[in-house]
Amino acid sequence: MIKNLVTGYLAGLDSYPKEICEQIMYGHTEQGDSGLVAMMSWGASNLTGLPESAASAVEATLEDYRAALRFHVQGLKFQGQVTVQLHWLDYYVIYFGDTKVCDEVYCDQLTQVLDNRIE
Secondary structure, three states: OHHHHHHHHHOOOOHHHHHHHHHHHOOEOOOOOEHHHHHHHHOOEEEEEEOOOOOOHHHOOOOOOOEEEEEEEEOOOOEEEEEEEEOOOOOEEEEEOOEEEEEEEOOOOHHHHHHHHHO
């Protein structure tokens, strides 16, 4: 059952959005739950990968990102669309709807930051 759930979350995602999703799933919340359990509790659905916004790393500006993962959640604190952007300097920027809520989040913080804002 768990294998099917993981496969469902990762289905159709390209390499970087898939990696973002895996980093969320394999992370942990403050309570020690796995990121996969957290994603289930958020009601995460409609996972979509977004391509990079710049033609290359050389042309990248601060607003350009390498790739992004967008999904819908039904948490206690937030319901709606979440976008996690991977920037060229290996940090994440997180948007809830159209509002940037977290900047310079690193992979080891990703699940915890998302869970604290969603659930």
